Amino acid sequence: MGEIISAxxxxxxGQADVERIARWIAVEQTVEAPEKLIDARIEDEIVGSVVSxxxxxxxxxxxxxxxxxxxxxxxxxxxxxxxxxxxxLFESVRLVELDLPAELLARFRGPNLGxxxxxxxxxxxxxxxxxxxxxxxxxxxxxxxxxxxxxxLGGGDLVKDDHNLVDGYEAFRRRIALxxxxxARANERTGRNCLYVPNLCAPAEHLPRFVEYVLDLGLRxxxxxxxxxxxxxxxxxxxxxxxxxxAHPSFGGTFYRDPRHGIAPRLLLGTIYRLAGIDISILVSHxxxxxYPAEECVSVADAVRAPLGSLRPGLPCPAGGMRxxxxxxxxxxxxxETLFLVGGALLGHTTSVRSSTEAFLERIREQFNERxxxxxxxxxxxxxxxx
Amino acid sequence: MGEIISAxxxxxxGQADVERIARWIAVEQTVEAPEKLIDARIEDEIVGSVVSxxxxxxxxxxxxxxxxxxxxxxxxxxxxxxxxxxxxLFESVRLVELDLPAELLARFRGPNLGxxxxxxxxxxxxxxxxxxxxxxxxxxxxxxxxxxxxxxLGGGDLVKDDHNLVDGYEAFRRRIALxxxxxARANERTGRNCLYVPNLCAPAEHLPRFVEYVLDLGLRxxxxxxxxxxxxxxxxxxxxxxxxxxAHPSFGGTFYRDPRHGIAPRLLLGTIYRLAGIDISILVSHxxxxxYPAEECVSVADAVRAPLGSLRPGLPCPAGGMRxxxxxxxxxxxxxETLFLVGGALLGHTTSVRSSTEAFLERIREQFNERxxxxxxxxxxxxxxxx
Numbered sequence: 001m002g003e004i005i006s007a008x009x010x011x012x013x014g015q016a017d018v019e020r021i022a023r024w025i026a027v028e029q030t031v032e033a034p035e036k037l038i039d040a041r042i043e044d045e046i047v048g049s050v051v052s053x054x055x056x057x058x059x060x061x062x063x064x065x066x067x068x069x070x071x072x073x074x075x076x077x078x079x080x081x082x083x084x085x086x087x088x089l090f091e092s093v094r095l096v097e098l099d100l101p102a103e104l105l106a107r108f109r110g111p112n113l114g115x116x117x118x119x120x121x122x123x124x125x126x127x128x129x130x131x132x133x134x135x136x137x138x139x140x141x142x143x144x145x146x147x148x149x150x151x152x153l154g155g156g157d158l159v160k161d162d163h164n165l166v167d168g169y170e171a172f173r174r175r176i177a178l179x180x181x182x183x184a185r186a187n188e189r190t191g192r193n194c195l196y197v198p199n200l201c202a203p204a205e206h207l208p209r210f211v212e213y214v215l216d217l218g219l220r221x222x223x224x225x226x227x228x229x230x231x232x233x234x235x236x237x238x239x240x241x242x243x244x245x246x247a248h249p250s251f252g253g254t255f256y257r258d259p260r261h262g263i264a265p266r267l268l269l270g271t272i273y274r275l276a277g278i279d280i281s282i283l284v285s286h287x288x289x290x291x292y293p294a295e296e297c298v299s300v301a302d303a304v305r306a307p308l309g310s311l312r313p314g315l316p317c318p319a320g321g322m323r324x325x326x327x328x329x330x331x332x333x334x335x336x337e338t339l340f341l342v343g344g345a346l347l348g349h350t351t352s353v354r355s356s357t358e359a360f361l362e363r364i365r366e367q368f369n370e371r372x373x374x375x376x377x378x379x380x381x382x383x384x385x386x387x
Numbered sequence: 388m389g390e391i392i393s394a395x396x397x398x399x400x401g402q403a404d405v406e407r408i409a410r411w412i413a414v415e416q417t418v419e420a421p422e423k424l425i426d427a428r429i430e431d432e433i434v435g436s437v438v439s440x441x442x443x444x445x446x447x448x449x450x451x452x453x454x455x456x457x458x459x460x461x462x463x464x465x466x467x468x469x470x471x472x473x474x475x476l477f478e479s480v481r482l483v484e485l486d487l488p489a490e491l492l493a494r495f496r497g498p499n500l501g502x503x504x505x506x507x508x509x510x511x512x513x514x515x516x517x518x519x520x521x522x523x524x525x526x527x528x529x530x531x532x533x534x535x536x537x538x539x540l541g542g543g544d545l546v547k548d549d550h551n552l553v554d555g556y557e558a559f560r561r562r563i564a565l566x567x568x569x570x571a572r573a574n575e576r577t578g579r580n581c582l583y584v585p586n587l588c589a590p591a592e593h594l595p596r597f598v599e600y601v602l603d604l605g606l607r608x609x610x611x612x613x614x615x616x617x618x619x620x621x622x623x624x625x626x627x628x629x630x631x632x633x634a635h636p637s638f639g640g641t642f643y644r645d646p647r648h649g650i651a652p653r654l655l656l657g658t659i660y661r662l663a664g665i666d667i668s669i670l671v672s673h674x675x676x677x678x679y680p681a682e683e684c685v686s687v688a689d690a691v692r693a694p695l696g697s698l699r700p701g702l703p704c705p706a707g708g709m710r711x712x713x714x715x716x717x718x719x720x721x722x723x724e725t726l727f728l729v730g731g732a733l734l735g736h737t738t739s740v741r742s743s744t745e746a747f748l749e750r751i752r753e754q755f756n757e758r759x760x761x762x763x764x765x766x767x768x769x770x771x772x773x774x
Contacts, residue, residue, distance in 0.1 A: 024676075031523035032551060034731040042525035071524075071551075075590045077615045078553040081637050085550065085612070088640030089671050089707075091678070136418035136425060137458075138433035163472065164419060164458075166465040203462045204623035225472070228464045230617015236591035250468050253475030254641040254649045262641045284476050289411075291478070320476075344421040 003069040003101035006051070007083045010060045012092035012260045022050045022063040025093065028086045030071060046071070060260075062096070069100075074107045076232045076275055084263055096264045098271055105309030108235070111279040113220075113244040114312025115305065115337055118279060121220065122157055122193055123375035127368035128331050130155075130361055131317070132353075133343040134179065135162035141175045147353050149182030152194035154357025158339065159183065160223050161199035163248045169206065172198070173213055180217050193375035197221040197246055204233065211241050220244055221279075227252035231276045238277025246280040246317065247273050253284075265296060270303025273314070280315045280339055285330065288321020294333065301334050315339045324349055327363040336368055390456040390488035393438070394470045397447045399479035399647045409437045409450040412480065415473045417458060433458070447647075449483070456487075461494045463619045463662055471650055483651045485658055492696030495622070498666040500607075500631040501699025502692065502724055505666060508607065509544055509580055510762035514723050514755035517542075517748055518704070519740075520730040521566065522549035528562040534740050536569030538733075539581035541744025545726065546570065547610050548586035550635045556593065559585070560600055567604050580762035584608040584633055591620060598628050607631055608666075614639035618663045625664025633667040633704070634660050640671075652683060657690025660701075667702045667726055672717065675708020681720065688721050702726045711736055714750040723755055 011021050026048030031038060038047060051064040072079040084095050111117075119125055132151050134144045144165075151159045159179075167175065176198040183196040200222040202210050207229070214222055223246040226234045238245050249269065256265040263272075269281045281304045286294040301316035318334055319341035330340065342360055349356035398408050413435035418425060425434060438451040459466040471482050498504075506512055519538050521531045531552075538546045546566075554562065563585040570583040587609040589597050594616070601609055610633040613621045625632050636656065643652040650659075656668045668691045673681040688703035705721055706728035717727065729747055736743035 030551060031525065032520075032549060032730070033523040034735050036735050037523055037731060042523055046523065046525035073553045073555065073588075075553075075588075077588050077590070077612070080615050081550065081553070081588060081612060085615075085637035086640075088638050089636060089644065089677050090640070091644055133419075136420040136429055136433065138418065138429035162419060163468065164417060166460045166462075166468070168460065201460075201462075201464050201468060203464070204617070204619045205627070225464070225468060227614075228467050228472075228617075228619070230591070230615075230620045232591045232615070233617045233620050240592070249476060250472035251475050253473075253477070254645075257476065257478055257648055258641075258645045261644055290476050343419070344424060348421050348423050 003103055005067040005069050005072060005083065005101065005104065006097070006099040007065050007067065007095060008097035009063045009065065009087070010056060010094045010096050011063050012060050014059065018053055018061040018063065021093070022053055022065070025063065025087055026050050026065050029065070029082055030067065032086060069104050072104060074104065076108070076235055079104070080231065080272070092260045094259070094261055094264065095267060098267050100309070102309055105311065108275045108309075108311060109239045109277060110274050110308070110311030111244065111277055111314050112238060112242055113279050115315045116312065118244060118315060120376040121195065123373045124157060125371040125373070127336050127370045128334065128338040128340050128364055129157040129315070130357070130364060131158035131160060131339050131341045132156060132346050132357070133160055133162045133341065134165065135343060135347070137162060137164040141178045144175065145178035145182040147347070148179040148196055149186045150353035151357050152183045152186030152192070153190065154354040155190065155192065155361050156194055156357045158195045158197060160197040160246060162343070163199055163201070163223065163225060163250050165199050166201045169209065172210060176214070176219070177217060180219055195221060197223050199223045201225065201228070204229070207233070207237060211237060211243060215241060215243065221246060223248055225250040225252070226273060226276055226278065227255075231272065234278070235276040244279040245277055246282065247278040248282055249284060266299045266303035269300050270306065271308060274304070274308055274311050278314060280317050282317045282319050282341060284320040285318035285322065287326055287330070290320050298333055301338060305337055317341050319343070321345065324360065324363065327360065328367060331364055331367050340364070390490055392454040392456050392459060392470065392488065392491065393484070393486040394452050394454065394482060395484035396450045396452065396474070397443060397481045397483050398450050399447050401446065405440055405448040405450065408480075409440055409452070412450065412474055413437050413452050416452070416469055417454065419473060456491050459491060461491065463495070463622055466491070467618065467659070479647045481646070481648055481651065482654060485654050487696070489696055492698065495662045495696075495698060496626045496664060497661050497695070497698030498631065498664055498701050499625060499629055500666050502702045503699065505631060505702060507763040508582065510760045511544060512758040512760070514757045515718050515721065515725040515727050515751055516544040516702070517744070517751060518545035518547060518726050518728045519543060519733050519744070520547055520549045520728065521552065522730060522734070524549060524551045528565050531562065532565035532569040534734070535566040535583055536573045537740035538744050539570045539573030539579070540577065541741040542577065542579065542748050543581055543744045545582045545584060547584040547633060549730070550586055550588070550610065550612060550637055552586050553588045556596065559597060563601070563606070564604060567606055582608060584610050586610045588612065588615070591616070594620070594624060598624060598630060602628060602630065608633060610635055612637040612639070613660060613663055613665065614642075618659065621665070622663040631666040632664055633669065634665040635669055636671060653686040653690035656687050657693065658695060661691070661695055661698050665701060667704050669704045669706050669728060671707040672705035672709065674713055674717070677707050685720055688725060692724055704728050706730070708732065711747065711750065714747065715754060718751055718754050727751070
């Protein structure tokens, strides 16, 4: 009978309704047809199975549905359609678990580098990594590049464009060449390999040209907003090019802002983004300006790193108001296999980006026994180049 | 100072907080930086302007923000990022209005055919059009094709694949060739031009091959789920190929299911989908199994047809439990410039798809003075082919 995709939904409904809703999900997601159009063969071979219904707190029920793996047709768009297509239109149904069989996972390449490959590129182990964002939009290319260079001189691990830095191809080339050069010069001085990552936001037909320019410069990574560019468009880019990819959460909050609906962020930003080839998944952390529950944030980080077939583990990247005084707590909660993204708090911490970077790194190192080795320019999955 | 993108957000907050939140939106969406990093020039040239704050019912405020049009970089991904990027991560902020300046709209081709082109292809005017979906998945290709042919013989206007019909390239070719032939044979008998529209759900790298096969067969349209394939990937496909496109709402409900958050569906399924080149936008109608408010559904239909620069008006396509007895009411509410999608209710209405189609059409015609002319095989925007 083949392998099964097992999906658990939290349904906000009482005992009286939940059986009907469970059956509705199983039918809607596979055949979307009235019961009288479903014959015995279609029921057996196509319609989802209601595996279990169990009460969970807050008046909800956990409904587990089994879908035959071949219904996903071995591809990400149809997998999304199958597990959360029409259900997204219904109220109070949240996808909270997704177990994907090995044969389906084997269809996905996943992150090109993942956490281990990024560590090898950097040569930094056993502590959370530190990243920042070049901002604000409106500063000159030269000033943004100078910030990038200062961050690298201060020992920072990864500096990326703000997701608001978007321009046409020529302006993009100019801007990222300057930031790349500034970081490369700093790396020559420090002997380290701080990574500069441009933001990729362009019309679909131009994405390859932008990525090729990034790779031609010798850069290794791109930042994308998967829910803006399209999850499968991102998967395609990361399977076509030897880049690592940072996912920005822009435009995606509607999927998990309402706790009774949508997709649990650990599934979306963890499991599903890794299917799309994401190496580093930015998540809005608790304690910042967005107010997500701490438990949920840590669960996202865990999912980014969790075993998933033979896909490489990713690096979770908590962001969104990472203040200096909270670094010890956050480091304890997220653990060493994390990339902290400190934007405004770092840039505004002192008048020098370099000394702010040093201060944040010192704060991180207090709790970890950092281990540094020579950066490796050619870890598996990324065949060439280097900052 | 250039043209302005004007966006209105409904913010669930009282008078005490709304000014702070309005400023936060204006900053977050443009520079995402602490106030102390914003100098006078960046404030003037980049940061959004809070234009007005007005109370609206239910304890909410309408906050109008003006963004300089050039911040959208003339492209759909950055427009989405600008008007609803990070805001999506915050609670209780809903984008409800979007006024786009002419110079930005002029960057978009919009629907290739729109309502007028589809009418010309069909030769049917002055009544709602009738469509159905081939289902359930699991029926043989031959049976699905037979249903398509019966629907065309019964006088139906458009028959599309169910969005669950997804297969590999060879299986896709076989299946849609059969349905195409069945509809073409029926059209020869009726002298009409019922349109058959395959569902397009494939890995990003294969989408062109699938579309080219559809066009090579002589078919004119595709169905896509823009939030699964990516909005800009869909825009690219529709600008590269002379197809009309039906948008399926799969996976997108999280954007409007919660009335305090997300994007008003008339903006997403109307305005934004038309920027992505969508001709026919399926919306989940009130009164069916999804329970959306009638006023909201009609507002989506209005937005699909409303003036939008020089973009062609689209056809709204109410769906989701369109029962026979409700057709007169729905026809009155949505008006003649509509495509009704009746799936399960039509297929299960009688034992013959042909006579069910005739019955639904009769029901529609009761209230309208249908006008038919010879189908035009070559309306503007779609250079060749024909069923």
